[in-house]
Amino acid sequence: MIQQIYPSPAHDYLYELHKDLHFAAAHYIPHESAGACQTMHGHTYFADLTIAGDVLDDAGFLVNFSTIKRLVHDQLDHTLLNNHAIFGGKPELRKPTTEVVARVVCEMVQAHLNTLPNRPQCLQVYLRETPSSYVIYRPRRERT
Numbered sequence: 003m004i005q006q007i008y009p010s011p012a013h014d015y016l017y018e019l020h021k022d023l024h025f026a027a028a029h030y031i032p033h034e035s036a037g038a039c040q041t042m043h044g045h046t047y048f049a050d051l052t053i054a055g056d057v058l059d060d061a062g063f064l065v066n067f068s069t070i071k072r073l074v075h076d077q078l079d080h081t082l083l084n085n086h087a088i089f090g091g092k093p094e095l096r097k098p099t100t101e102v103v104a105r106v107v108c109e110m111v112q113a114h115l116n117t118l119p120n121r122p123q124c125l126q127v128y129l130r131e132t133p134s135s136y137v138i139y140r141p142r143r144e145r146t
Contacts (some may be wrong), residue, residue, distance in 0.1 A: 010049045011125045011140050015054035019122075021070040024048045025079040029098045033085075036097075041127055042082070046131040047103070049074065051111060055122035064122050065115060103141035104129040112141070 010018065028044040030036075055064050083089060083098035088106050095102050108127045115122050123143070130136040138144070 008052070008128045009126075009138060010013055010052060013054050013110070013125060016056045017058070017124075018053060018066045018120075018125075019053045019064045019067075021051045021053070021067050023051075023071050023075050025075050027081050027083050029077050029083040029103075031097050031099055032112055033097060045131050047078075049104075049107065050126075050128040051107070051124060052126040052128075053122050054113070055120055057120040059118065059120050064120070065118065068074075069114070070111060077110070078107075088111075099130055100131040100137045101133065101139065104128070104137045107141050108141055109115050 008020065024044045024046055026044060028042055031039045033040070050069060053070070058064055078086075081105065086098075088110065089098050089102065090097040091096050095106060096104075104127045107129065108124050109114055111127075112124045115124060124141060127139045129139070130134060
């Protein structure tokens, strides 16, 4: 994994967890303005997820690192993103651009976090598609 400092969203939670991971996936952008990206191609995506909260679970975790990896890597690695049902719902999510992939990753992780008694929050997904291109997605939400 590339060692780097990621931008961090402002918050006042006690704990801030970062999980770096990567996954290889193919996609295509079905829009005329996408140029060459209209053709199926692949990337090795590098992601950093920022999760925060005030309460640790019974094991002393905000959330287990291996759980985050399972939620993201195990679902998206070596797949064609366009074939995932998670990209077929809302019209704004039907084109798996890096922006959309970052948002979907955040929503997938937050859906799991919502089931945990300590209710951690996914504050940011940093998703690098190429060495020179990345997206940061930060959901808007009220602090609970």
